[in-house]
Amino acid sequence: MEDLSLHILDIVENSLMAGARLVEVAMEEDPASDSMAITVSDDGQGMEPQFLARATDPFVTTRTTRRVGLGLSLFKANAANWGGGLEVRSQPGQGTTVRVWFQRGHLDRPPLGDWPRTLCGLILTRQEVDFRYLHRVGEQEFELDTRELREELGPEALADPQVMALVRQQIGEALVQIGVAQVPAPPGGL
């Protein structure tokens, strides 16, 4: 995975496969302690304790098409390389929370990547799912909740690529404003 966004996208896809209707992504960066944590929580079907115990094992997967599942195990191995770790909490019927933490300024830690585009891609393509996103850098924070946006703009709005392009630009600007480093500012379009 080239950047953090791809790892997060991968974890969110797990949530979607588990039938989640609400996915919450929280990124907490603390420059003072040089730490960063990413939490993805969903209200999907959750995991039985037996499966949970082996969820980060690459030879465990829910898929029936083949016998390896690499998403969580890759992120866990990478987080360990960046001086951190990954933890999964889950209850059947209650959903799953994946928490990853690592050294923010670790030399091997990849950049966030194009998270605004990644998130807007998720929102646009999964209309049946709501997303809540919180990003904190020190004291500064940014929050987005698609439930609020749907209420404000009407249920159809988030299915419109032009609307999502505007939302994406605003997320990018807001992230720069709160001090997220290396947010790409790509030319127009989604």
Added chain:
Amino acid sequence: MAKLKISDLAKIKEQVTASTSLREGGASVKVTVHMGTCGIASGARTVLNAVMDELEKSARKDVIITTSGCMGLCSAEPLVTVEKLGEEPIKYSYVDDPKMRQIFNRHVLEGEIQTQWVLAKGSEQ
């Protein structure tokens, strides 16, 4: 706390009301980008961005873009399925940014299947 600006939201809202009235007809084409770990690692996000960009440019209201998981053919990722109403789904393999744009403009919009990149016809299950 930084939030999306209300004034900008209002602007967006105006655009929405203008565009949603055209959306009544329902979808006639569905484009699925397969986004398993394998797909994501081999470039599915770039493909998704490309197709969203082309959709925005085309201003077509009858095209849905969605994502799905791995279908077991990881070595052929990124995979994209194009399904037109009343037709069998077409699966494309090894898709990248320019291929996706061509598939969108020729197949999705014009109905011309890009046979040189087709992996299979039909659904996986």
